Amino acid sequence: MTWDEMKTKYPEYRDEMSKEREQEFVQDCFECYEAEGFAKRFWSMGDDYKEYIGKSFEVIRRVPEYDNEHKDGADLECLPMWKIRFSDGKEIDAYPDEIIEREMLDNGCPESIIK
Numbered sequence: 001m002t003w004d005e006m007k008t009k010y011p012e013y014r015d016e017m018s019k020e021r022e023q024e025f026v027q028d029c030f031e032c033y034e035a036e037g038f039a040k041r042f043w044s045m046g047d048d049y050k051e052y053i054g055k056s057f058e059v060i061r062r063v064p065e066y067d068n069e070h071k072d073g074a075d076l077e078c079l080p081m082w083k084i085r086f087s088d089g090k091e092i093d094a095y096p097d098e099i100i101e102r103e104m105l106d107n108g109c110p111e112s113i114i115k
Contacts, residue, residue: 043109
């Protein structure tokens with residue numbers, strides 16, 4: 001699945017989707033982002049985790065939708081996100097604009113963080 005195929009498959013806005021369709025959309029987003037690959041360094045446009053900006057990380061897993069089975073998950077509207085770990089052992093749930101180069105750059109990340 002490519003991002004162009006995503007636009008065709010999902011012409012509506014997320015808030016117009018049924019829960020099942022949004023779940024399918026999120027899974028397709030995971031696939032597209034993972035096909036792009038992850039950045040080598042973390043970046044955040046907010047003040048959260050500013051001490052980790054520019055630090056390398058390891059992707060542990062996808063963050064699942066929160067439910068009775070996945071108490072460590074996230075609400076569907078927050079996904080896709082990935083659990084990442086920094087070298088000091090700190091683990092956080094990261095959004096695409098924090099760990100996917102294209103999204104990072106589109107949201108104001110300096111190129112010096114990415115290189």
